Amino acid sequence: MAEEKKKSQKRGIIIAFVVMIGVIVLFYASGPIMDGISSFIKSKKEKEPTSDYMDHIKTYTFAPSAYGEDIYADEDYMKLDRYISYKNGPDTFTITDGDYAKYGVCIEFFAEYFESVKLGQYEDYDKYFTDEYFKNQSNKEMFAPQKIYDILVEETRSEIHDDGTESHFFYVDFKIFKNDGSFRNDIGSDMSRTVVYELVVDNDGNVLINYIGR
Numbered sequence: 001m002a003e004e005k006k007k008s009q010k011r012g013i014i015i016a017f018v019v020m021i022g023v024i025v026l027f028y029a030s031g032p033i034m035d036g037i038s039s040f041i042k043s044k045k046e047k048e049p050t051s052d053y054m055d056h057i058k059t060y061t062f063a064p065s066a067y068g069e070d071i072y073a074d075e076d077y078m079k080l081d082r083y084i085s086y087k088n089g090p091d092t093f094t095i096t097d098g099d100y101a102k103y104g105v106c107i108e109f110f111a112e113y114f115e116s117v118k119l120g121q122y123e124d125y126d127k128y129f130t131d132e133y134f135k136n137q138s139n140k141e142m143f144a145p146q147k148i149y150d151i152l153v154e155e156t157r158s159e160i161h162d163d164g165t166e167s168h169f170f171y172v173d174f175k176i177f178k179n180d181g182s183f184r185n186d187i188g189s190d191m192s193r194t195v196v197y198e199l200v201v202d203n204d205g206n207v208l209i210n211y212i213g214r
Helices: 002-047 105-118 122-128
Strands: 084-088 091-095 147-160 166-177 195-201 207-213
Touching (some): 105 195, 105 207
Antiparallel strands (some): 084 091, 166 195, 195 207
């Protein structure tokens, strides 16, 4: 009996040793395996289509693109609020008279910028951006006229740089009636999603977009 007990204990020790070795091998092997799985998932995600603001794209049903369309001939669009509303602190101003200058150069810039997008002037779109912007981002090569409405720009903060230039940061919201996805594919028709714009004002009062994102 004592001999059998010894053999049984010996088998138990051997089994425990083998199991321990197996656990150690599995532990060290799992690192590369997990890294491989993680890299595979990451590469798959990188290949997925992304929205204009780097989110993974959601499924929206977009309207057909109508290049060359006169959006102002669309009676339903003309019934919508196409003015720019400017929020600064507790005050919000809806600019109905076209006098953007009294609200500053940034609001003047937004008026010209949105009008250009509404008209689908993609050939000239890059002129609204700094060289610094293009180091990190790119613009659409083409987009159709956009029926933009319910525009709200809210100034959040500003900075003065050592060279005298200024950065002004805005939360920007707007909707697109019958959105075709050629300008923004991160929102569906009549949806709004806040985007951050950084506008840079140089020493001559010229304004350009330095960043658009979240």
